[in-house]
Amino acid sequence: MELFSALNVSKQFSGHKALDKVNISIPEGSIFGLLGPNGAGKTTFIRIINQIIAPDEGQLFYNGRELKPNDIYNIGYLPEERGLYKKMTVGEQAMYLAQLKGLSKQEAHKRLIHWFEKFEMKSWWNKKVEELSKGMQQKVQFLITIIHEPKLLIFDEPFSGFDPINASMLKDEIIAQKEKGATIIFSTHNMASVEELCDHISLINNARVVLDGPVRDIKKTFKTNTFEIAYNNYMGKLETILPSAFSIIKEWDDHDLRKASVQIPAEANPNQLISSLLPNVALHSFSELVPNMNDIFIRVVTEKKPEPILQ
């Protein structure tokens, strides 16, 4: 079941196409990575979901029906360019923004007190925002994003500006939101966090979706059947003991071990590689080199093969 989907969405800005017939569907309960290089159209797409701007063409669906103006109450958005009113106190500001998201005064206050206690922020309530550090401000912003318990959360580069401790806290909180049933759209350039968090991704490049699907499946398609081996006690040439269809991509020394990456044909079995090695060398390690999201990203965007994988 999809919580949100976009059908043939296009948007043009004075001669420049920001989105070109984009189709994206976001499964309910997933963490959905919205990826793409700078200027690809991600922010435009996010703004369209938030109804900040309207698409020129195409349709948007929320929960199986067309997106309505009131759906903004079901969405929490943490923009990449985010800030707060510097001269306002934290509490007042949080109350204001929570009420703009449709909470009543009493409800907003109750929930904010709960979260301020949970994040150990109670002493900040009467402080002006300008007295807080950047990390503290980010926490306030995060809290305001989720305060109305939206079903769809959109985080645009959420980790930028967080130190490792707060980043991991934020990550845990994002996962906690998912477990509570929220669907999360996650836009970032940090591929390690995509790998860690996302179930699905869509990669936008030059206003089009160029790659789309569950992370696991995508990785599978980008597998190159390359394995890394580490061995010793063999002085001869490696290619002499391997079947001719196998190709050695790279060989190098690592302390007292010899290492190599070997690509085998798609139809071959990795056991064939092991069995050809075992009689000749002392095998210390054997592992498949699975492409990471970083490589896939670069490859898709530049349309070039990534550099041979190095550990």
Added chain:
Amino acid sequence: MHKIILIIKREYLTRVRKKSFLVMTILGPLLMAAIVVVPVYMATRGNELKTVAVIDQTGIFFEKFKDTDNIKFHYLLSDLGSAKTNFRQSGDYALLFIPKTEVSIPTNAILYAESNVSMNVKSYIKNVMTKQVEDMKLEAKLKDLQTDKKNPLNVEDILRSVKTIVDVNTIKITDEGKEEKSYTEISMVLGTFSGILIYFFIFMFGSQVMRGVIEEKTNRIIEVIISSVKPFELMMGKIIGVGLVGLTQFLLWVVLTFGIVTVITSTFAGKGQHKQSIEQSMMQNASKYNPDNLAQTDAPSVKEKQDEGVNEIFEALNTVNFPVMIGAFVFFFLFGYLMYGSLFAAIGGAVDSEADTQQFMLPITVPLILSIVMMQYFIQDPSGQIAFWFSIFPLTSPVAMMIRIPFGIPYWQVALSMVLLILTFLGTTWMAAKIYRTGILMYGKKVSYKELWKWLRY
């Protein structure tokens, strides 16, 4: 609707709570009180004996101007022309000319003098003439009543029909013998003052709107907010919120200024009577718009003349129609501000920082500044062509109209000006909303007029 109220509330409260608002609230009335009190005090300070020559063509006022401690009257039988030529040699302070009128009751006089005539002298003359004319009218009215006994005696009607406003125009005779109209009138002071005030208010609060928008842009909070509310709601909420701050400030100023003027003048005189008289004068003015009170408040209008100098101000203020002035001010401030405020908001939305605002500020500030620069022409000839067109053209009308209103102008002109202003406000708001909506999401782009034009047509 609920959300726009939240926005208005925030904009209003954050500004009203600022220290600068408090400082302005206190300093403003002090300044205004000084503007009102000081010139009047200066004008009435001269104690030397002044002689006024009178040419009364009507004959009604013969012997009616009684000498006071510092004004002496003498009557001339010569014609105006020779009196004027002889005026410089005569050593008289001023020459009062009451022309013969077609209608039976004269209500105009011209006062010639070498310098500006002190308000003291002028208002004394005005008072004497008014009293005389009113007495005559009352006598005539009573005669009518005696002959026509069927009509019941109605005090209110009588008082209303008797009430007279006498115009005393002053003309300066310069060294070269040229004549220039001079303006010691309270309407001039008031026109200038309210014109400058409305200019100042529109500028101050308009640029507050602009700064508010730029603040939200540079703070990067704008995107969070417009994911909850429509850009138009945010813009209007801000404009209305800041406008309410302006109104609050204005009303506080009015109240405090009257308070301060009252306190200063009563301590200045050492007697409590002036407090009474200012209240009285305000009530009297209010009563003009509430005929029920007329009889009641007019009754005690015979004032003690123990301290003429200080009383001047109240007599002068007495001629001012405060409800109309304040009402007109509120209207022209409100709509002038709303019109300019939306333009200022559009500029704020289009730029990244205050430094970039210059090029767009120019076309907005030119009409405002022009209406201040042209002020002396409006005052010299409040019903002339220049004044008329400036007070009709919406971008200059708030200032120009406020300058003209104290001089008394036809209602249709005020109405036309108001309607045009409201229409322009709607137009500028529509335009501003389009620019604002696109501009707030643009960062790091130098915006040109061409670009703005494009945004308008999105």
